[in-house]
Amino acid sequence: MELVLIILFGGKSWYTVAMSALYIVGLYGLLKKSGVPGWWALIPCAREYMLACCAGREPEGRVTSLTSFFIIVLDAGIYLTGVYGADWETIIGAVGTLAVLEVALELILLIYTLRVCGGLVEVYGEKRRWLWLWVFADFIPALIWGWGKKYQPAWKVEDIRRELRAATSSGTAEVLEDGLTVNLRVRTVTEFFRKKILLRDIHLSIPPGRMVLLLGGSGAGKTVFLNAVSGYEKADATVQLGGRDMYREYKKLQYQVGYAPQQDTLRGKDTIYNTLMDAARLRLPKDVLPSERRDRVDEVMDIFGLTPSRTHLVEKLSGGQRKRVSIAAELISNPTLFILDEPDSGLDGVMARELMEELRQIADTGKIVIVITHTPDRVVDLFDDVIVLAKDEKRVGRLAFYGPIDDARAFFGKTSMEEIVKSINAPAVGGEGRADEFIGRFMEVQHA
Amino acid sequence: MPETTMENMPETTQEKSGERHITLRYRGRGSQIWIYLGKFLRMFVYQNDWKVLPMAAVIAGLVAMVTRFMFFRTMEGTLMSAFALTCVGIWNGCFNSIQVICRERDVVKREHRAGMHISSYIIAHLIYQALLCLMQTAVTVYVMRRVGIEFPENGLFTRWAVVDIGFTVFLVTYAADALSLWISSLARNTTTAMTIMPFVLIFQLVFSGGMLTLPEWSKPLTDMTISRYGLTALAAQADYNSRPLVSAWSSLISMRNSDITATVTVGQVLDYLADEENPGAAELRAVEFTQTMTSEQVLSLLRSDERTANVLRTVGDEVLLRAIGDGPVEIRFTLGEVVDGMAAKGRGKSP
Numbered sequence: 001m002e003l004v005l006i007i008l009f010g011g012k013s014w015y016t017v018a019m020s021a022l023y024i025v026g027l028y029g030l031l032k033k034s035g036v037p038g039w040w041a042l043i044p045c046a047r048e049y050m051l052a053c054c055a056g057r058e059p060e061g062r063v064t065s066l067t068s069f070f071i072i073v074l075d076a077g078i079y080l081t082g083v084y085g086a087d088w089e090t091i092i093g094a095v096g097t098l099a100v101l102e103v104a105l106e107l108i109l110l111i112y113t114l115r116v117c118g119g120l121v122e123v124y125g126e127k128r129r130w131l132w133l134w135v136f137a138d139f140i141p142a143l144i145w146g147w148g149k150k151y152q153p154a155w156k157v158e159d160i161r162r163e164l165r166a167a168t169s170s171g172t173a174e175v176l177e178d179g180l181t182v183n184l185r186v187r188t189v190t191e192f193f194r195k196k197i198l199l200r201d202i203h204l205s206i207p208p209g210r211m212v213l214l215l216g217g218s219g220a221g222k223t224v225f226l227n228a229v230s231g232y233e234k235a236d237a238t239v240q241l242g243g244r245d246m247y248r249e250y251k252k253l254q255y256q257v258g259y260a261p262q263q264d265t266l267r268g269k270d271t272i273y274n275t276l277m278d279a280a281r282l283r284l285p286k287d288v289l290p291s292e293r294r295d296r297v298d299e300v301m302d303i304f305g306l307t308p309s310r311t312h313l314v315e316k317l318s319g320g321q322r323k324r325v326s327i328a329a330e331l332i333s334n335p336t337l338f339i340l341d342e343p344d345s346g347l348d349g350v351m352a353r354e355l356m357e358e359l360r361q362i363a364d365t366g367k368i369v370i371v372i373t374h375t376p377d378r379v380v381d382l383f384d385d386v387i388v389l390a391k392d393e394k395r396v397g398r399l400a401f402y403g404p405i406d407d408a409r410a411f412f413g414k415t416s417m418e419e420i421v422k423s424i425n426a427p428a429v430g431g432e433g434r435a436d437e438f439i440g441r442f443m444e445v446q447h448a
Numbered sequence: 449m450p451e452t453t454m455e456n457m458p459e460t461t462q463e464k465s466g467e468r469h470i471t472l473r474y475r476g477r478g479s480q481i482w483i484y485l486g487k488f489l490r491m492f493v494y495q496n497d498w499k500v501l502p503m504a505a506v507i508a509g510l511v512a513m514v515t516r517f518m519f520f521r522t523m524e525g526t527l528m529s530a531f532a533l534t535c536v537g538i539w540n541g542c543f544n545s546i547q548v549i550c551r552e553r554d555v556v557k558r559e560h561r562a563g564m565h566i567s568s569y570i571i572a573h574l575i576y577q578a579l580l581c582l583m584q585t586a587v588t589v590y591v592m593r594r595v596g597i598e599f600p601e602n603g604l605f606t607r608w609a610v611v612d613i614g615f616t617v618f619l620v621t622y623a624a625d626a627l628s629l630w631i632s633s634l635a636r637n638t639t640t641a642m643t644i645m646p647f648v649l650i651f652q653l654v655f656s657g658g659m660l661t662l663p664e665w666s667k668p669l670t671d672m673t674i675s676r677y678g679l680t681a682l683a684a685q686a687d688y689n690s691r692p693l694v695s696a697w698s699s700l701i702s703m704r705n706s707d708i709t710a711t712v713t714v715g716q717v718l719d720y721l722a723d724e725e726n727p728g729a730a731e732l733r734a735v736e737f738t739q740t741m742t743s744e745q746v747l748s749l750l751r752s753d754e755r756t757a758n759v760l761r762t763v764g765d766e767v768l769l770r771a772i773g774d775g776p777v778e779i780r781f782t783l784g785e786v787v788d789g790m791a792a793k794g795r796g797k798s799p
Binding site (some may be wrong): 074093094181230232254255259261263265266267269270272278279282283284285286287313330333 | 472474475476479480483486487490491494495521549552553554557558559561563564635663664665666
């Protein structure tokens with residue numbers, strides 16, 4: 001019984017239990033006010049995380065939740081050692097060690113609780129002196145804020161269930177026999193005790209030989225979308241490449257997808273030739289002869305102008321050359337779908353243009369090339385289509401447009417790609433905040 | 449090279465939904481191990497991994513210079529040296545691998561996306577690290593011999609103690625290496641890994657049980673350390689139990705001119721000597737005494753005890769004198785017999 005009290009209330013003395021019970025009652029009301037089911041207040045560890053979500057301090061909530069868990073474990077350990085310890089020396093030694101660990105954890109919890117409560121004070125628009133009460137007698141503000149009508153949060157935690165219902169009832173894109181078809185209903189992620197929607201309702205078909213620009217503000221879910229499309233991180237979606245299901249046949253189709261990440265993720269201490277040769281060994285089919293493999297490496301090095309520096313270490317290369325090696329490593333396997341996350345970052349205009357022209361040539365060989373770039377206007381003439389992702393009012397990534405470049409200009413009423421991005425960005429980051437308007441309009445166009 | 453463009457992409461040999469496909473087979477786990485092993489061996493040269501070898505030589509040299517006159521010679525010196533050698537192994541192992549995975553986390557992620565098997569990557573690392581640890585062990589043992597440490601002639605498992613000890617150092621180094629590899633795979637970046645490492649080292653050193661006397665409750669923690677097993681194995685191979693306990697003798701020698709004043713009762717001495725299970729007492733009990741007496745002295749000794757005096761009175765002095773003759777009489781007895789006799793007398797029995 002005492003152990004249960006320790007786990008549920010963090011102690012077995014009557015005053016600890018009473019204060020915890022009052023805190024739970026207050027928290028029940030507080031969570032309900034923020035749109036979170038009140039019963040979370042009854043669950044140790046989870047309640048700390050939920051409170052942090054209500055305060056808009058989710059990362060801190062993970063720490064408070066984990067720390068609380070370990071404190072409960074230590075408390076239980078101290079209690080059990082006291083009850084079942086073999087002799088006094090063992091009990092004193094073990095309890096002393098656990099108590100030292102607990103002090104360290106309590107300190108961490110104090111700091112992170114301060115941060116969470118700071119967020120809560122901001123959400124409720126109250127004075128910062130409330131912080132002291134939250135830290136040292138949390139049941140008092142929990143009861144007052146949880147049940148007092150005067151205290152209301154500025155915003156509520158999103159109700160994911162309604163969003164999920166809406167997402168699964170949306171339309172679908174036409175499946176292409178030769179090309180990429182994406183029918184993404186929803187992409188969620190579960191962090192700790194909470195499910196979050198990152199993307200929803202993205203339906204599009206890309207024919208072969210197209211070079212597609214992927215636009216969107218920071219945090220709109222561009223990389224998440226590309227990960228879902230490549231099958232590396234699966235979503236509630238149907239992704240078909242050449243009529244084959246990417247998710248069901250991922251082991252076979254993963255070699256058909258080339259993904260060049262934003263950073264130059266290469267081993268700097270290896271030479272260009274060895275880097276590409278290892279990529280060839282890894283990515284090319286087993287029955288390719290060594291001579292054919294060497295030929296392919298030479299061919300790719302020629303395409304990107306890397307042959308003169310084939311024996312140079314990757315770390316000694318310029319930014320542009322390193323990008324080329326990174327892209328060449330993906331092109332080795334001659335992929336059908338080629339995805340590049342900001343390949344022109346860190347490059348000057350001329351080098352970026354050259355790189356994009358090389359990508360255009362790759363697309364012209366019948367491949368689909370999808371490129372994310374934050375400086376689209378200098379190379380926009382090389383692209384066929386544009387995908388625009390935007391965050392809606394619930395901070396979920398949605399499709400705001402997909403189609404030819406000129407249609408995009410007409411749809412958004414803008415002359416440049418950067419203006420389009422600005423129009424869908426939130427006012428807080430200097431945008432016009434019209435994302436929801438365009439998302440709605442594009443949905444109507446798609447359904448029509 | 450098979451073209452995998454959009455035109456011929458849906459290819460496998462199976463009949464599936466009425467379509468013919470050709471299966472392309474890619475490298476499996478086994479052959480990927482060799483790709484990565486080759487890569488790591490190149491890194492050994494390019495990425496300065498070779499520096500761990502001279503580092504191991506320097507560390508082994510420093511430790512050997514301090515321990516060369518006590519390793520394999522005295523009990524205390526052997527324990528301290530075995531502990532130091534264990535620490536060398538743990539240090540080398542930890543520094544070999546603490547950064548190797550976390551520093552290329554993004555590269556690993558990218559290659560995993562391109563078809564790399566994590567198991568192949570890890571196995572390749574384990575093989576590469578084993579080679580590295582083996583080389584470090586060889587360097588460590590070589591340096592210790594060069595500095596002048598004399599290894600025992602015979603080993604416990606093989607004919608050569610140096611091989612046994614080398615293998616133990618390798619196991620300690622490799623275990624620490626594998627532990628650090630695990631930490632490196634959990635840490636998000638090199639800073640985190642290097643922050644965790646001192647805690648691991650301190651835990652290994654404190655809970656080895658070699659230097660500090662640990663309380664009973666800490667035994668489960670001690671059992672989790674590499675150092676404890678390394679220390680025990682090295683001490684066993686160094687024949688720790690047979691080495692002289694120099695510190696105890698040194699203490700006694702320093703006390704040889706000291707006066708010891710104590711009061712001990714005869715009863716305490718007798719009790720000590722009567723304890724047959726005490727090996728020290730058993731030795732003393734076996735000490736033999738020889739006493740030469742004239743016949744007159746024998747008679748006066750027998751007369752001094754009431755019970756033997758009665759016997760003499762009954763048989764008469766002449767009978768006894770005839771039996772023992774005129775010459776001197778030699779009496780032999782052990783200290784144990786004396787003590788037993790006195791004890792029996794104390795219980796009222798005849799001696």
